[in-house]
Amino acid sequence: MTARAETTAPDLLRLDGVTVRFGSADRPALDSVDLDVAAHEIVCVLGPSGSGKSTLLRVVAGLQQADAGRVLLEGRDQTGVPTHRRGVGLMFQDHQLFPQRDVAGNVAFGLRIRRTARTDRDRTVAELLDLVGLPGAQRRAVASLSGGEQQRVALARALAPRPRLLMLDEPLGQLDRGLRERLVVELRRLFQELGTTVLAVTHDQGEAFALADRVVVMQEGRIAQTGTPLEVWQRPASEFVARFLGFDNVVEATVQGEAAVTPWGKVPIPNGTPDGPCRLLVRPAGVRLMPAPEGLPCRVAARTFRGTHVALLLQPSSGPQLEAACALREAPEVGERVGIAFTAQDVVVLDATEQDAANPAE
Numbered sequence: 001m002t003a004r005a006e007t008t009a010p011d012l013l014r015l016d017g018v019t020v021r022f023g024s025a026d027r028p029a030l031d032s033v034d035l036d037v038a039a040h041e042i043v044c045v046l047g048p049s050g051s052g053k054s055t056l057l058r059v060v061a062g063l064q065q066a067d068a069g070r071v072l073l074e075g076r077d078q079t080g081v082p083t084h085r086r087g088v089g090l091m092f093q094d095h096q097l098f099p100q101r102d103v104a105g106n107v108a109f110g111l112r113i114r115r116t117a118r119t120d121r122d123r124t125v126a127e128l129l130d131l132v133g134l135p136g137a138q139r140r141a142v143a144s145l146s147g148g149e150q151q152r153v154a155l156a157r158a159l160a161p162r163p164r165l166l167m168l169d170e171p172l173g174q175l176d177r178g179l180r181e182r183l184v185v186e187l188r189r190l191f192q193e194l195g196t197t198v199l200a201v202t203h204d205q206g207e208a209f210a211l212a213d214r215v216v217v218m219q220e221g222r223i224a225q226t227g228t229p230l231e232v233w234q235r236p237a238s239e240f241v242a243r244f245l246g247f248d249n250v251v252e253a254t255v256q257g258e259a260a261v262t263p264w265g266k267v268p269i270p271n272g273t274p275d276g277p278c279r280l281l282v283r284p285a286g287v288r289l290m291p292a293p294e295g296l297p298c299r300v301a302a303r304t305f306r307g308t309h310v311a312l313l314l315q316p317s318s319g320p321q322l323e324a325a326c327a328l329r330e331a332p333e334v335g336e337r338v339g340i341a342f343t344a345q346d347v348v349v350l351d352a353t354e355q356d357a358a359n360p361a362e
């Protein structure tokens with residue numbers, strides 16, 4: 001293939017101004033959404049409850065009609081194309097295995113419908129069970145499997161017809177945290193090995209960041225931000241995204257030259273930030289502790305052990321409480337007095353015009 005052909009190849013999936021309205025709701029469930037997913041890309045859609053994540057998947061799958069806009073798969077408009085002709089695989093929250101069929105019967109379901117020859121079917125089932133870590137489980141009854149094993153069977157079933165796009169809705173939603181953390185790593189490796197293009201929906205940012213090449217954060221039917229997990233984590237585009245990711249050190253500020261005037265005093269800001277009012281985020285890692293009386297005086301209001309670090313809640317002498325992250329061996333006790341300073345590289349200037357930043361993680 002020539003370089004030119006590569007650059008002009010259509011995205012595997014494209015949403016072009018897709019809008020969905022339900023009845024007389026005030027706002028659309030999806031509001032003119034544009035989204036491209038390249039072949040072999042793993043994209044996770046993230047957002048609070050009701051932000052439109054499932055509706056987005058349902059529109060792509062053809063389970064929900066768009067009121068405006070188009071869904072294109074490999075450049076072809078899917079308007080009027082039924083779900084079973086779109087070549088997409090679906091794995092939804094309640095993975096609904098067929099209880100009366102054994103594991104092989106479940107995994108082979110899509111192949112049977114396509115009338116795949118028996119020997120090919122058996123080979124594909126065996127290969128997929130190997131891939132998902134359940135070798136030789138063909139004859140096991142679904143009821144005898146653990147939640148995590150059932151999830152893997154559901155995944156093998158969705159992969160069996162080799163869909164050009166695999167869509168997952170809260171794929172690990174029912175499982176406990178430990179198992180989810182393990183499975184998400186396995187899933188990513190599996191999708192990379194198979195070259196599967198994935199559009200997944202989750203409300204769990206940890207899951208999305210571990211699985212995705214790119215995350216899409218939804219807010220009230222619109223895309224609030226899209227980028228690699230690192231980009232979104234380092235540079236949340238708005239207060240909504242920052243708070244959704246769990247960053248709460250957000251204050252009003254006015255940029256003046258190389259610093260911003262905030263209720264916590266002057267905070268250094270990244271070079272090139274234009275002067276004027278804004279909302280400012282200081283990531284907890286950017287709150288540096290120093291022995292009192294240096295820096296802004298604070299009292300330690302609470303400390304929480306977070307495995308890799310300690311999260312400190314600090315009450316400064318002026319301004320709202322803020323969170324700091326520090327190593328366990330350096331963490332002061334509750335009630336202790338410390339000083340703080342801020343590091344510019346962990347300061348993010350957020351969109352100054354945002355109207356609706358009220359607690360999105362509810």
Ligand SMILES: Nc1ncnc2c1ncn2[C@@H]1O[C@H](COP(=O)(O)OP(=O)(O)OP(=O)(O)O)[C@@H](O)[C@H]1O
Pocket residue numbers: 022023029047048049050051052053054055056203
């Ligand atoms: N069939 C429906 N009829 C009416 N309203 C609907 C329907 N499906 C979804 N909605 C509404 O559309 C909006 C988006 O819902 P959607 O299920 O896409 O959100 P979500 O981000 O997937 O939420 P969750 O994380 O809770 O699953 C919500 O306000 C929801 O109440």
